[in-house]
Amino acid sequence: MAEPQGPGILWPVLGAFLVGGFLLSLAVGPMGLSEGWVVMRLRLPRALLAVLAGSSLAASGCVLQSILRNELATPYTLGISAGAALAAGALIVSNLVVSSLALVATGTLGALVAVAVVYLLARRGSGSAGVRLLLAGITVNLVGASILMLFEYFSPASRLVEIVRWLMGSLAAVDTTVPVFLLLFVVPGMAIVLANTGTLNQLASGETVAASRGVTVGRKRNVLLIASALLAGGSVGAIGPVGFVGLVVPHIMRKLVGGDYRRLVPASAVAGMVALLLADSIARIVISPAELPIGVVMSLVGGPFFLFLLLRSGRY
């Protein structure tokens, strides 16, 4: 791999992709741009959702990769997707008639509870805190997925379809309430992460070295875990467990801007917006006027692309 150069032209390119992706997202669909209400009521909330969730998942991935000192960590490593899926699945199975916002809020709550459980499980024990978090996250993911499978097993077919649809992810916001709801999580979460990008560099260096350079490791790690959980938990609640953004985007940006989190986090956040805007546009174009689930598009496009990058870098 060539040594990463300074960002240089990267910011203008990312900015152009963001604007282009946003406009594309507003333009794509069976009805033309002339239908103003479609653009304002349906596509704008959708594009905003892509921007908020994409940046959140990518930034959250960066945080987890630093704290766990593992480039393959994702926001879902902490059981976030399992928690959200379990909570949303439980609500769907319960047969209660609820608004889409209630489903979003329930998913988010489930994600945050899962992170809390992972944190409590990892609090005690010997060895590195990162490894304990990783093991606790894997356990919560497995147990959560198994309980969800039980729900699915005993659900009537109509509910089963709904759960499966939810798991595939969607950006189809009915109105602006979901993006506004997500903002409640993104603003504090992103503010905390961006204010601590230098600390992420230190935490990636390991606990002892970070502490010797002045980091209050335990406190900073907890604050960043909470921020990461807010970002990813809110996003998963809002759009479902869309994979790969939190893993692939930071990975690609690392090749372009280097490993310094002061550059990596903002670059990944913008690239995450672009990734979701493009994936959602593809999801709406391929079988128009119907649309593909965004989770499927993201994994189908992101998976092989990630594999290509790994093979090309010769690291695996």
Add this chain to the structure above:
Amino acid sequence: MPEILEVSDVSLGYGGDAVLREVDLSLDRGDICGIIGPNGAGKTSLIKAILDLDVWWDGNISISGKANDTLSRTERARLVSYVPQSYSQGAELTVEESVLLGRYPHRRSWSRDSGEDLEIAARCMRATDTWRLRSRLYTRLSGGEKRLVLIASALAQQPVLLLLDEPAAALDFRHQVELWLLLNRLASEGLTILLSTHEIGIASGFLTKIMVLAESRCVASGRPDQVLRSDLLSEVFGLGLSVEKHSGGSYVVLPRME
């Protein structure tokens, strides 16, 4: 003027067990002190107590006249820096970026590197002969080069006291000599250095003080000529050792083959 490091009547350990008891040590500006002793004697633990990390400690430790238990992490990091024995960098950074990590206690977490930060990092890289490596990735360096970059990063903290945990371990002979010459030069410029080491022979030519730890205590401390005695070292390491002074000022420590 206060001593740079004052350790008096310090006991320390993990959990309920004390690893070291009633240790005293005082270091002046420009001292290079080596902590020697068998594995598990508490060498690293003493360094950790000065860093207030991982171990509990009782007694008094002061750094530049400031009580260690009253210092915040940031305040301590501006006085003391640390080079671990082993270190794997989680983020993929260039040498220059790695050295700049040492500026953390002097700036806000998110802020960019200032002109002063870059200037200090450049000075530290030149001092450690790593300037030529500045745009290489840290992960691609040899073991000896990595050790020098870590020292440059520790120097970028602008400490008064540099702690190193077995700095010469796993280095070839040339890199060991270069490392000791570097530490000697840094000390002559006024930096105080405390390190743990097993390379007693080569280190003895550069150390101004030696502290010998064994069986949870400091069994001897002083100048190399006061401490490096065959009877003392044989007892500490549980092995017959012969100690001879070399004409260059270093000591040769060899096991007696009987």
